[in-house]
Amino acid sequence: xxxxxxxxxxxxxxxxxxxxxxxxxxxxxxxxxxxxxxxxxxxxxxxxxxxxxxxxxxxxxxxxxxxxxxxxxxxxxxxxxxxxxxxxxxxxxxxxxxxxxxxxxxxxxxxxxxxxxxxxxxxxxxxxxxxxxxxxxxxxxxxxxxxxxxxxxxxxxxxxxxxxxxxxxxxxxxxxxxxxxxxxxxxxxxxxxxxxxxxxxxxxxxxxxxxxxxxxxxxxxxxxxxxxxxxxxxxxxxxxxxxxxxxxxxxxxxxxxxxxxxxxxxxxxxxxxxxxxxxxxxxxxxxxxxxxxxxxxxxxxxxxxxxxxxxxxxxxxxxxxxxxxxxxxxxxxxxxxxxxxxxxxxxxxxxx
Amino acid sequence: xxxxxxxxxxxxxxxxxxxxxxxxxxxxxxxxxxxxxxxxxxxxxxxxxxxxxxxxxxxxxxxxxxxxxxxxxxxxxxxxxxxxxxxxxxxxxxxxxxxxxxxxxxxxxxxxxxxxxxxxxxxxxxxxxxxxxxxxxxxxxxxxxxxxxxxxxxxxxxxxxxxxxxxxxxxxxxxxxxxxxxxxxxxxxxxxxxxxxxxxxxxxxxxxxxxxxxxxxxxxxxxxxxxxxxxxxxxxxxxxxxxxxxxxxxxxxxxxxxxxxxxxxxxxxxxxxxxxxxxxxxxxxxxxxxxxxxxxxxxxxxxxxxxxxxxxxxxxxxxxxxxxxxxxxxxxxxxxxxxxxxxxxxxxxxxx
Numbered sequence: 001x002x003x004x005x006x007x008x009x010x011x012x013x014x015x016x017x018x019x020x021x022x023x024x025x026x027x028x029x030x031x032x033x034x035x036x037x038x039x040x041x042x043x044x045x046x047x048x049x050x051x052x053x054x055x056x057x058x059x060x061x062x063x064x065x066x067x068x069x070x071x072x073x074x075x076x077x078x079x080x081x082x083x084x085x086x087x088x089x090x091x092x093x094x095x096x097x098x099x100x101x102x103x104x105x106x107x108x109x110x111x112x113x114x115x116x117x118x119x120x121x122x123x124x125x126x127x128x129x130x131x132x133x134x135x136x137x138x139x140x141x142x143x144x145x146x147x148x149x150x151x152x153x154x155x156x157x158x159x160x161x162x163x164x165x166x167x168x169x170x171x172x173x174x175x176x177x178x179x180x181x182x183x184x185x186x187x188x189x190x191x192x193x194x195x196x197x198x199x200x201x202x203x204x205x206x207x208x209x210x211x212x213x214x215x216x217x218x219x220x221x222x223x224x225x226x227x228x229x230x231x232x233x234x235x236x237x238x239x240x241x242x243x244x245x246x247x248x249x250x251x252x253x254x255x256x257x258x259x260x261x262x263x264x265x266x267x268x269x270x271x272x273x274x275x276x277x278x279x280x281x282x283x284x285x286x287x288x289x290x291x292x293x294x295x296x297x298x299x300x301x302x303x304x305x306x307x308x309x310x311x312x313x314x315x316x317x318x319x320x321x322x323x324x325x326x327x328x329x330x331x332x333x334x335x336x337x338x339x340x341x342x343x344x345x346x347x348x349x350x351x352x
Numbered sequence: 353x354x355x356x357x358x359x360x361x362x363x364x365x366x367x368x369x370x371x372x373x374x375x376x377x378x379x380x381x382x383x384x385x386x387x388x389x390x391x392x393x394x395x396x397x398x399x400x401x402x403x404x405x406x407x408x409x410x411x412x413x414x415x416x417x418x419x420x421x422x423x424x425x426x427x428x429x430x431x432x433x434x435x436x437x438x439x440x441x442x443x444x445x446x447x448x449x450x451x452x453x454x455x456x457x458x459x460x461x462x463x464x465x466x467x468x469x470x471x472x473x474x475x476x477x478x479x480x481x482x483x484x485x486x487x488x489x490x491x492x493x494x495x496x497x498x499x500x501x502x503x504x505x506x507x508x509x510x511x512x513x514x515x516x517x518x519x520x521x522x523x524x525x526x527x528x529x530x531x532x533x534x535x536x537x538x539x540x541x542x543x544x545x546x547x548x549x550x551x552x553x554x555x556x557x558x559x560x561x562x563x564x565x566x567x568x569x570x571x572x573x574x575x576x577x578x579x580x581x582x583x584x585x586x587x588x589x590x591x592x593x594x595x596x597x598x599x600x601x602x603x604x605x606x607x608x609x610x611x612x613x614x615x616x617x618x619x620x621x622x623x624x625x626x627x628x629x630x631x632x633x634x635x636x637x638x639x640x641x642x643x644x645x646x647x648x649x650x651x652x653x654x655x656x657x658x659x660x661x662x663x664x665x666x667x668x669x670x671x672x673x674x675x676x677x678x679x680x681x682x683x684x685x686x687x688x689x690x691x692x693x694x695x696x697x698x699x700x701x702x703x704x
Contacts, residue, residue, distance in 0.1 A: 240416065249618065259613070261611070266604045
């Protein structure tokens with residue numbers, strides 16, 4: 001199903017999921033292409049980013065951002081082309097990073113919209129290594145984690161958008177890096193392509209023993225993006241003065257109730273006390289948005305020189321966003337998940 | 353039972369407690385007064401500090417410090433008088449802060465020993481407001497908590513050695529301060545004498561509702577020294593970007609097993625993530641010992657001017673250390689608990 005110039009396909013939230021989202025929690029609707037008012041731009045979505053945090057927006061539990069309302073378009077970062085501009089800062093054909101959501105067209109007043117260089121070879125990288133996941137990896141690791149040469153860094157979802165960058169940046173900073181990923185293929189990729197020192201398949205048996213073996217000097221930084229049984233295996237290995245940047249907890253996003261006891265809230269706090277651990281949550285754009293240029297100055301050369309490798313899991317067609325997102329929460333993706341919403345060949349120079 | 357010049361009364365660890373310590377876990381023994389070798393000093397204990405962390409030393413669970421061995425003298429900070437000096441830096445009659453333990457006499461090579469001004473009006477303050485508890489309150493609040501004018505600070509054990517100082521320093525920094533303490537008498541003292549804005553009796557009913565009412569703008573800093581049901585009441589009130597310096601968890605020191613479920617380890621981590629909380633444990637001398645003079649320069653004037661008030665709970669006689677320590681873990685003390693081990697009238701100028 002191709003992008004049309006006169007219909008706006010939109011994926012809306014049909015129901016709040018109870019546990020893992022199902023296709024019935026979403027609805028594909030067709031609307032007219034919106035018309036930008038004065039001071040606004042019409043954006044056509046070329047690429048849509050799918051990220052675990054979107055699961056949080058589907059729930060109405062109190063969180064750092066408002067939930068998506070029932071019947072509203074699912075939110076999400078996107079790479080878009082300016083189709084119509086009534087805004088002084090934009091002209092038709094401009095390529096931008098925006099928060100256009102799960103739809104073909106959106107209207108923006110320019111707030112939060114970032115222009116991209118049209119000569120950029122891979123515009124979709126603006127949703128990953130050069131965008132929110134990249135900044136998340138960079139700031140969480142360097143600002144909260146503060147890695148020192150020779151320290152041991154552990155990161156889960158090791159081939160995902162964030163984890164793959166955390167591990168590679170930690171290697172560049174002189175750390176020993178141990179990844180955790182789902183399946184042997186991902187683990188091989190983390191070690192052979194990304195240069196991790198080791199990677200453990202959490203689907204195999206003996207995660208705790210394997211992790212202890214891979215971290216003979218304990219763990220100095222655990223970049224947390226999954227929680228659950230991975231954290232359980234990490235906790236006893238954390239060293240004195242360990243740092244735990246808390247970026248995500250994908251393993252519990254679909255949970256409908258707290259797990260059975262015993263209650264380990266005091267056990268965790270006891271460990272934080274006795275080992276003098278720092279655990280700190282962060283939301284990347286709120287906490288670090290003002291340091292984007294510092295990140296970009298480091299990351300672009302790393303990427304150009306091949307010191308940082310980046311893998312995309314590119315899905316074709318907005319109609320496949322729902323199944324891809326459901327799979328993302330189960331770890332089905334291999335690399336940064338993006339949906340190509342616009343046409344295969346994008347003529348960035350021509351008028352629409 | 354008075355201090356003798358020829359017998360060294362020692363309180364040793366007789367057994368590792370199962371739950372709350374009982375008198376049978378300790379043993380009072382008499383030994384000869386030790387003889388200092390070359391480079392050593394003989395110390396006579398005048399005051400012994402009793403602190404909650406000592407409960408940890410009675411267990412053999414892995415911690416930041418080695419446990420006390422069975423049959424060994426219980427450890428503890430003390431104010432001592434130098435009785436014999438074979439060390440170039442000390443003369444007989446010097447007053448020092450040392451780590452002499454639960455006994456009348458100890459020998460030291462001077463490492464970790466700090467000389468006190470003999471003109472100091474209350475030498476036992478070196479175990480409290482001007483010593484380890486003072487530095488703990490000051491650094492945990494200011495360095496990890498980083499209070500800003502107008503923020504809300506909550507501290508439990510509000511009339512204890514650390515809590516009373518945390519609250520008063522927070523008031524000096526322009527914060528709203530809410531204490532939690534056991535009993536109306538302590539709460540009245542926190543508000544009327546220490547200047548807290550409110551203080552809640554955790555023995556009364558409705559802790560959660562009372563705390564919510566006392567903190568209408570939420571909690572920005574929770575200085576944690578108790579854990580348990582107090583933390584449960586605090587957690588939902590923590591604001592975005594709240595800081596939780598983790599100093600102690602007295603409510604769980606006597607626990608023999610984890611509490612019943614559900615398991616809230618993920619709930620806590622979810623809160624840290626979504627609210628971008630920083631929770632950080634610290635051990636005061638390891639992390640902040642090098643900043644003692646900075647602390648002293650602030651605290652001495654506060655104390656002299658009456659801006660900081662300090663209350664001691666002084667117990668007479670080493671033989672009462674055990675029952676006082678057991679009471680400390682139940683919150684029986686009112687103010688900083690110290691045991692006067694030496695004579696009531698100490699002639700700091702005369703030779704022994």
